[in-house]
Amino acid sequence: MPDIHVSAAVIHDEARRVLVVRKQGTTAFMQPGGKPEAGENPAQTLARELDEELGLRVDERTLTPLGRFISAAANEPGHRVIADAFALTIAADTVTVQAELAELRWITPGEIGPLELAPLSLEHLLPLAWPDALPQGVSE
DSSP, X not given: OOEEEEEEEEEEOTTSOEEEEEETTOOOBBOSEXXXXXXXXXXXXXXXXXXXXXXXXXXXXXXXXEXXXXXXXXXXXXXXXXXXXXXXXXXXXXXXXOTTEXXXXXXXXXXXXXXXXXXHIIIIIHHHHOTTTSOTTOOO
16 A cells, blocks of 8 residues: 655644644545655654645744554545644634645534544544543544
8 A cells, every 4th residue: 555654733722622624625624734845854844834734834843743643545545644743732813724725624522523534633633632532543
């Protein structure tokens, strides 16, 4: 199964909601982030992607590493995604949809059930976002 390497962000706001985004032409919501460009480390990739997609400028040194996670890719059938994930907290009104994004949402654990989410988000990243609300590695 071909691998797609990405960096992804688990972004909380002051109300402990988590930001998910949907790219144009897709149906699944996922954590913001993207694929590296030549010479970038995972934190540099994420800082660049957050600026391009959300207009959010972050210093890569302020990103908190969460680990590396593997799941089926949401938008590329037959591929898997290998994601280096990072956490940060921001004010909800500091981000706007840009670049290839179609939509963003701030969600709570109670909104996960009816929302179409990428396997990486559902299996790994959202359980990390709310460790007391969702079991680790278990999708709803």
